[in-house]
Amino acid sequence: MGIRIRKLSYALGAQIEGLDLTRPIGESEFGEVHRAFLEHGVLLLRGQRVDREQHIAFSRHFGELDRHDSLPRDRDPDHPELLMVTNRERTDGQPSNSRYTGQLWHSDMSFTLVPSLGSLLRAVEVPPVGGDTMFANMTAAYDALSPGMKRLIDGLHGVHQPERKGADQAPQWAEQNRRLNPPVAQPVVRVHPETGRRALYIGEKVRRFESMTEEESQPIIRYLLQHATRPQFLYRHQWQRDDILVWDNRCTMHIALGDYEQALERHMERTTVLGTPSGHVAVDAEVA
Ligand code: SIN
Secondary structure, three states, rough: EEEEEEEEOOOOEEEOOOOOOOOOOHHHHHHHHHHHHHHHHEEEEOOOEEEEEEHHHHHHHOOOOOOOOOOHHHHHHOOEEHHHHHHHHOOOOOOOOOOOOOOOOOOOOOOOOOOOOEEEEEEEEEOOOOEEEEEEHHHHHHOOOOHHHHHHHHEEEEEEEEOOOOOOOOOHHHHHHHHHHHEEEEEEEEEEOOOEEEEOOOOOOEEOOOOOOOOHHHHHHHHHHHOOOHHEEEEOOOOOOEEEEEEOOOOOOEEEEEOOOOOOOOEEEEEEOOOOOOEOOOOOOOOO
C-alpha cells in the first residue's frame, strides 16, 4: 500500500499516512515524501515510535545533518545530530538551557552561514494542552507583497542575531553563543534552490538591515513580520506524542508557543538538515 497525503491547512502542511519509520524507506517511497515536502512545506507523520537512531536515519534521506557545533550545549552528547528542545531539568538540577528554544518567529540556523534546509522534530513528551508550533508560508507571503515592496526589499540583507527569547538565559551561555555565532547578514528574499520560487527570509532574530540603523529598519521588519503571520499564511500544529514534523526552512518560518503549564514536561528532539551556504558575516557595526 502506498502513502497517502492529506492537506492540513489552506496555507501549508500535509499529513503523510502509510509510512512506518521503524522500517527502512525505499528510494521511490522517499521520492513521494520529498515531492510532498517541496509542495507543502511542512509534513506531519503521526504515531512514529522510533528510537534516536531511526529518527536520525530517516532524517539523512533529506541530506547531510548538522552536528550543531553552533549550539553545543543543546545537543545530545551521544548523538550530536540531535538537538534537545526540552524543559526537562538537567542532571545537575539546573533548568534546561533549551526550554525557550524557538519561542520567536525564525527559520532554523538563519544566524549561521549554512542555514538549515529542513528540520525534523520528534515529540517525545508533550503537555495535554498548549505548546503548539505555528508555521508561516513565506513563499505565499512574498507573492502577496506589492511590486513596490518587492523592489524595496530585493537586495536587502537582514542581520540575524543568534539570541533566543527568555531573559533568564545564563550569562555565560549567552556569551558563548555570541562568540560562536557572530551576526550574519542573509538576503531578505531567497530563491529556493529546488523549486526556484522566491520566499521572504526574515524573522524575529532580525533587528536591522545591513548598512541601515535599527531605527530605519524596524518599521519595515515589523511590517514584514506582521504581513507574513497573517492567518491566511499559517498552520498551527497541536502536538501528540510520537509525532514527527518535517519542515522546509527555506520557505517557512515557525514559532514554538510557550503557552503551557511549565510544571509539565515538553520534550522534543530535532535533527537539522544542512542547507546550502548563504549570507556573510555582517560587515558593518550598526550604522550610527
Ligand atoms: C524549534 O524551533 O526548532 C523548536 C520548535 C518547537 O519546539 O516547537
